[in-house]
């Protein structure tokens with residue numbers, strides 16, 4: 001069977017698709033593929049997630065629960081922990097996590113695990129796509145050799161490509177469908193076949209010449225953000241030294257209609273993408289004897305911001321003759337960015353740890369994060385009320401969720417450290433406000 005028979009199966013929506021990894025990337029993808037008309041199987045190592053999906057229960061904010069339930073009820077979307085279903089699958093899309101390990105190096109164990117399962121069930125006319133963010137060369141060096149060991153040939157017997165995920169959690173404007181999808185195959189036939197799948201799902205497919213090109217595209221996108229956030233953080237430090245309001249400076253600079261894109265300072269870099277992806281690139285280049293100075297400097301500046309915020313707290317309390325030790329501090333917002341419930345790599349947790357270590361008495365309020373476990377303790381988000389705020393020696397705004405009433409905060413707090421300019425529109429602050 002030529003690859004145009006696989007293309008025909010894709011084109012007529014007869015191709016059966018499996019997505020490995022049903023997290024914030026994989027679950028929206030399986031729902032999108034079902035919406036496009038494919039029969040989709042989600043393969044997930046966590047049996048709880050599998051059971052939830054097969055009961056039609058959603059667990060990812062970006063997914064429409066009614067739609068998920070409908071597709072499950074109609075039988076076009078199922079989930080399993082059993083990789084042997086890959087025997088009957090035409091298209092396999094790998095969407096597993098690629099974090100950093102304790103030494104800050106890439107942890108590609110989930111990709112290796114998925115690869116080893118795919119190899120077991122590899123058959124002719126099967127398309128494999130990696131979506132997980134990884135270093136340039138992952139597909140060609142880590143996946144392709146294991147597949148060709150079977151004796152099957154890429155581009156004629158099976159097809160292999162990389163297509164970076166571009167899911168932005170909680171983004172109501174850009175969805176799976178209207179975000180252009182970059183695709184780079186091992187051969188032209190691989191690119192064509194992978195592009196045909198995404199062409200059924202997204203408005204705009206962007207073919208590139210190789211998997212490594214597509215892998216590098218994703219790393220450029222997120223390294224760009226990390227470096228510019230690092231610049232914004234250093235500009236904040238410079239503005240404090242110069243006695244300037246960094247928020248006013250950035251807001252005025254952002255009036256330039258060309259050649260400028262605003263980024264904003266904050267307590268550091270959180271999430272599972274921006275703090276992580278640039279390290280995959282610098283790790284790869286270090287192995288090739290090149291030091292990625294921009295990435296390393298941005299990482300250094302971004303990772304010192306929690307300490308910088310703690311110094312602001314210390315000097316603001318000091319101005320009132322108070323020590324940090326024994327001070328009562330309310331932290332507002334612990335998620336890694338506004339209006340999400342995700343605390344992975346959140347700098348707010350670093351600030352919390354540093355303040356606790358210095359002896360402050362800490363409570364937190366985050367409407368999106370009911371509990372956190374910190375150093376073995378489980379902390380609960382306290383109720384948001386004026387009395388509680390008024391009792392605090394300092395309120396530290398770390399994540400500017402849109403559903404927090406900053407007027408109430410400013411009317412009742414004595415001292416606010418605002419790391420997100422969340423109080424910018426508050427007219428009548430009783431509190432003394434110190435901004436980053």
Ligand code: SAJ
Nearest residue numbers: 165166167168229263264265266269270271273274336337
């Ligand atoms: N941050 C700043 N200043 C900024 C922007 C972000 O301090 O000007 C902080 C955030 O508070 C957060 C971290 O950086 O702690 C990351 O924020 P992010 O806005 O980049 O959000 P993420 O981590 O969800 O990034 C995702 C990425 N999507 C993918 O990798 C597919 C990224 O490429 C998107 O550009 C980003 O969403 C987005 O635009 O929201």
